[in-house]
Amino acid sequence: MIKAGIIGASGYAGEELLRLLATHPSVEVVAATSRNLAGKKISSVHTNLAGFYNKLIFENLSNDDIKTLCDVIFLAVPHGASMDIVPELLEKSKCKIVDLSADYRLKTAEFEKTYGHPHKDPREAVYAIPEVHDVAAELKNSKNPRLIANPGCFPTGATLAVAPLAKTGVLENVIFDSKSGITGAGNTPTETSHFPNLTENIIPYKLTAHRHLAEMKQEISRLQPGFSNVCFTPHVIPAARGIMTTAHVFTKEKYTTKDVKEIYSEFYENKPFVQLVDGVPSLLNVRGSNFCHIGIEAEAANNRIVITSAIDNLVKGASGQAIQNMNIMFGLKETEGLWFPGLP
Ligand SMILES: NC(=O)C1=CN([C@@H]2O[C@H](COP(=O)(O)OP(=O)(O)OC[C@H]3O[C@@H](n4cnc5c(N)ncnc54)[C@H](OP(=O)(O)O)[C@@H]3O)[C@@H](O)[C@H]2O)C=CC1
Ligand SMILES: CC(=O)N[C@@H](CCC(=O)OP(=O)(O)O)C(=O)O
Secondary structure, rough: EEEEEEEEEOOHHHHHHEEEHOOOOOOOEEEEEEEOOOEEEEHHHHHHHHOOOOOOOEOOOOOOHHHHOEEEEOOOOOOOOOHHHHHHHHHOOOOOOEOOOOOOOHHHHHHHHHOOOOOOOOOOOOEEEEEOHHHHHHHHHOOOEEEEEEHHHHHHHHHHHHHHHHHHHHEEEEEEEEEEOOHHHHOOOOOOOOHHHOOOOOEOOOOOOOOOHHHHHHHHHHOOOOOOOOOEEEOOOOOOOOEEEEEEEEEEEOOOHHHHHHHHHHHHHOOOOOOEEEOOOOOHOOOOOHHHHHHEEEEHHEEEEEEEEOOOOOOHHHHHHHHHHHHHHHOOOOOOOOOOOOOO
């Protein structure tokens, strides 16, 4: 069995890792850290896990302690915290790391531009959306084959929505309009997450300058070199989970819906977690699952293609994709422990 540790196991992404790994046939979670909940039983906090992890408690483990216990460590801590932890884990142990934060997603220069401060540990990780790049091959060729930067939730849904057209090289302009459930903001309550403010409402934010824009541009330009005409506006909606992205894609040439469907079918052939749907996808159908559902409709008169993508932000947008990436790192089947449908 692969021994796994989760740093930040009390948060939403950490909780989701615990839920998904509870039934993974090749993984045993041996360590779950929390600074504030140390000493508490896992299921006394994450009460959906009653019956699982009967012997596991939250611990405030040092990096030294956790790295001796684990073959793989998931970092489910806020941005800025991972870059304090990763160097020590990588340098003094053989464990593999999947970092769910944004710390290692951007190339160093872009990171410094986006966050406005120098990176404390400018080593490069493998940025891994497995449906878009060959993660196993990239790990083999990487200077840091034990470090994966797990993609952001919005960039996952957005990149999957346009990757086949980007690879074809036909993008002129792309506008992403994304709607996220409130767990995307983490488990600390805020004015936005306060029930009377969010219920029966939809709240746009960071209209032109969300930090995920840099990540989207970086990944899309790897598919269509030189392309950077990307706009992104996020919103929160009164739902716990899910991200629906509507991508307005403008192209030079006119496309019919049939043409575009053919391009997507070919690109996503043998990519089990991406499913093309008739009409529009539903957040409910991907809820709790590692699937991304994609809908396609072309509007030839305006050279516009509207792609809709639905993911669960905590699964394909975070912890499920992290486990998919761990499976690839350990040479397991990509779908192991993740092959179940959503909960409509
Ligand atoms: N929520 C989502 O949909 C997604 C989240 N992510 C990323 O995953 C990471 C975790 O997100 P999420 O679970 O939502 O966040 P939460 O705020 O819900 O949880 C983060 C957890 O990290 C622990 N923590 C905080 N600071 C530190 C630190 N300096 N050292 C060690 N542990 C720390 C906290 O536990 P304690 O204080 O008890 O130690 C806390 O429970 C973030 O980087 C986030 O951006 C990525 C994609 C989607
Ligand atoms: C709704 C909400 O607030 N979402 C978060 C993004 C989700 C997240 O956790 O960011 P990463 O994927 O980069 O880790 C935000 O807009 O900052």
